[in-house]
Amino acid sequence: MLGEKSLSALGILDSQLGTGADRRVRHIDSLTGFDVFVTDADGDVVDDLRLAHDAGIPCVVPGEIEDPPPDSIVGANARSGLAHALAEQEIRRVGVPLEVSIGWTTEGQELRRGTAIAFPDPIGSLWARRAPSLVHPTFVAPVPGEWAGLSVRVTSASRAGVSTKLVGVADLAIHLDAIALAAAAATAADPGYPADVHQPWWSDAYLAKAIEMGLTVATHTAQDT
Numbered sequence: 391m392l393g394e395k396s397l398s399a400l401g402i403l404d405s406q407l408g409t410g411a412d413r414r415v416r417h418i419d420s421l422t423g424f425d426v427f428v429t430d431a432d433g434d435v436v437d438d439l440r441l442a443h444d445a446g447i448p449c450v451v452p453g454e455i456e457d458p459p460p461d462s463i464v465g466a467n468a469r470s471g472l473a474h475a476l477a478e479q480e481i482r483r484v485g486v487p488l489e490v491s492i493g494w495t496t497e498g499q500e501l502r503r504g505t506a507i508a509f510p511d512p513i514g515s516l517w518a519r520r521a522p523s524l525v526h527p528t529f530v531a532p533v534p535g536e537w538a539g540l541s542v543r544v545t546s547a548s549r550a551g552v553s554t555k556l557v558g559v560a561d562l563a564i565h566l567d568a569i570a571l572a573a574a575a576a577t578a579a580d581p582g583y584p585a586d587v588h589q590p591w592w593s594d595a596y597l598a599k600a601i602e603m604g605l606t607v608a609t610h611t612a613q614d615t
Contacts, residue, residue, distance in 0.1 A: 391428075393603060396579070398422070421445035428575040448578040452571050457587045466574035466590050468559075468566040469494045472600060473540045475591035476557050476607065477526060482594075484546035490526045493518055493541035497563070498532030499549045507531050509539030510560040510608040538563035556610045565604075573600035 391400055392412055401418035402409065404488030409415040422429055424426040427442035428450040429435060435451045439459055448461040455464045465471055468521075473492050481487055493507035501517035507529050508515045516539075518531035540559040545552065559566070572592040577583055577599050601607065 391575060394572065394576050398577065404468055410550040421447060426450060426575050426580040428571065429597075430571060438534065443610075448583075450571065450575045450578050452567065453517050462588060463574050463590055464588055468538060468540060468563075468570045469592045470571045471574060471596070472559070472566070472605065474525060474541045474589070475597040475600070476540065476559070477544070479485040479594075479597055480542060480555060482555060482608055484544060484548075485578045487544050487546045488552070489543070489545040491529065491543045492523070492526050493529040493531060493539075493543075494529050495533045495537075495539045498534065501531070502531055505529050506528065507541050508556060508558065509541050511541040513537055513560045536564070538566050540566075551614055553611055555611045558608045559605065561606070569600050569603050569605050573597075573603055573605075574581075576603075 391397060397414060400415045401424055402415065405417055409417065420497045421441065426448050427445065430452055431438065431470060432453055435453065438451065439449050439462055441479065443459055443461065446597060448463060449464050450463045452467040453464065454470060458464045473494050477492055481490060495509065495513065501519065504513055504517035504519050507518040513533060516531035516533055518529035521530045523527045528537055535600060538558060542557040543554060545554045573596055577590065577595050580595065583593065
């Protein structure tokens with residue numbers, strides 16, 4: 391968040407955390423005067439949502455929540471957020487795709503069989519298992535270590551024939567999740583952000599902000615004429 395050019399102040403509600411040397415960071419006991427409340431909590435965030443709602447500002451959380459309250463953005467993580475944002479960008483580019491699939495990595499031992507999913511180096515291709523999804527077919531590939539990857543495959547047809555575009559990301563897992571959360575917070579702070587957009591990837595501005603914050607995307611297109 392400190393790398394965001396538009397950031398004027400970052401208030402920390404947890405008094406046990408240090409503020410560092412940046413003068414924009416300070417401890418606070420109220421959300422008055424702030425534009426967005428963001429938390430990286432993975433557990434129960436009901437109190438956080440209520441606190442933001444009472445302050446009249448959006449709350450950004452990394453986890454998924456059913457029936458999120460107004461002015462809240464959920465799923466601001468690399469998988470639910472960035473992976474789907476990459477997919478939606480390609481879908482908008484081609485119009486009506488023939489096929490869309492999404493893959494991402496998770497911490498664990500590599501599988502010996504499954505569906506092959508290609509990620510950028512240094513991750514490479516991995517075996518993945520099918521995961522539940524309400525949007526596009528999704529595959530999860532366990533991999534040990536500190537690296538994480540996202541992979542989107544979009545097949546479309548045109549007068550030139552059928553083409554398949556692969557879009558991928560490989561980065562340190564902690565950095566990827568940080569970008570996913572920070573980009574959602576910066577996007578939500580924009581006065582022009584729609585109040586009823588609960589998933590960050592519903593807005594074009596989210597992926598643009600993530601790239602501005604350092605997300606590096608690799609692409610490859612295969613043409614079958």
